[in-house]
Amino acid sequence: MTRTELTQRQQDVYTFIRDKILNRGYGPTVREIGEQFSIKSPNGVMCHLRALEKKGLITRCPNKSRAIELTEGLGGTGGLPYVGVIAAGATTLSFEQSDRIDFSEMFARDDMFVLRVAGDSMIEAQIADGDYVVLKQQKTAHVGQIVVARTPDDETTLKYWHPENGRIRLQPANSSMQPIYVPHAEVLGVLVGLVRNRF
Amino acid sequence: MTRTELTQRQQDVYTFIRDKILNRGYGPTVREIGEQFSIKSPNGVMCHLRALEKKGLITRCPNKSRAIELTEGLGGTGGLPYVGVIAAGATTLSFEQSDRIDFSEMFARDDMFVLRVAGDSMIEAQIADGDYVVLKQQKTAHVGQIVVARTPDDETTLKYWHPENGRIRLQPANSSMQPIYVPHAEVLGVLVGLVRNRF
DNA sequence: TGGCTGATGGTACAGGTGTTCGATCAGTTA
DNA sequence: TAACTGATCGAACACCTGTACCATCAGCCA
Helix, strand or coil: CCCCCCCHHHHHHHHHHHHHHHHHCCCCCHHHHHHHCCCCCHHHHHHHHHHHHHCCCEEECCCCCCCEEECCCCCCCCCEEEEEEECCCCCCCCCCCCEEECHHHHCCCCCEEEEEECCCCCHHHCCCCCCEEEEEECCCCCCCCEEEEECCCCCEEEEEEEEECCEEEEECCCCCCCCEEECCCEEEEEEEEEEECCC | CCCCCCCHHHHHHHHHHHHHHHHHCCCCCHHHHHHHCCCCCHHHHHHHHHHHHHCCCEEECCCCCCCEEECCCCCCCCCEEEEEEECCCCCCCCCCCCEEECHHHHCCCCCEEEEEECCCCCHHHCCCCCCEEEEEECCCCCCCCEEEEECCCCCEEEEEEEEECCEEEEECCCCCCCCEEECCCEEEEEEEEEEECCC
């Protein structure tokens, strides 16, 4: 959601403010923002805040400390009703008194990140073109795990992770495709989840 | 979430603080709390804040304004960093300054519900056993959409929706399975999303 | 009755904080 | 070249805010 109408600097400041509010629960002061970006004058920051407010991204309450509201909702209030398991066979759905399920809570760890999948190389693992995959950031993986790996020629790819004698086999889940063999590769993260929202 | 170890007054104060953080985006000052509860001395409020902190409900950062953190997570606040598209080929992942993606926002409509899939009848639509499917509650569907349908013998199933002359064909996405033909069926919802979190 | 806890009031102070005014400076546009 | 915009510095100011110290009072328990 990069905004062309924002300068890079404004984008940075906005992201910082949002990050503070989201992760710490309360926003930064003018001087905290300044410190973060090595802006030594409070007025330097004020200038950006005025710009962000004029462009409608934040709302401020004059003369109050830390009183920055994000115009964009924080989102994620409640989750969705979880009504049961659906099998090939009989099922009773109970909309009444159902539990709720919250996907952002499901992937709530902050060492995770999201990639969008392009291509069908993992189709037989039920990972389709356009899916969002959720990955846990780590540098090692077990044999057979699905990982995001960076190869020596600086390509990044989503594949099964198979270290072999003196090389790495990056195995697609697509029987019409061949495995990739590389002398070594860097694991960027391992697959922990998947989200799809187009049907 | 009434806590027996809290006095009524403390409970009230805590609720007020949480309400401010959740609905306004930033917490109250000591004096704002005092005004709300007609406590005329800042110290009266301090006393409650100390109590709440001692009991572990909030965390404070000394000498900072509005610096009240709720110990209990806000629930579904933030989303995850969205770092790019991963293709079979080259990709540059940018962890710096990345956008964020929030799945609970993605499925934020309140006419949606979630089911867990049992069985492999939709495997060729990349819907696997154990996946969560997100459905939009509606009574009609277009031809070829994936729906949750209830058949006359009161079974509920996830299938492709194919109305035909005088009957409904409920088509699995599994070439080893046969379609189900029923004289009529009730659409409970159409598929709009999918979430998987086991790998 | 004495001691304890929870809840407040009052006052005072130091440092945090938002804001303003004036000025510089690089890069872009007319 | 002149005008402008974005970004920033520096200093100053008034108010906001957290905090500390001291005191009161009702209710409960021993």
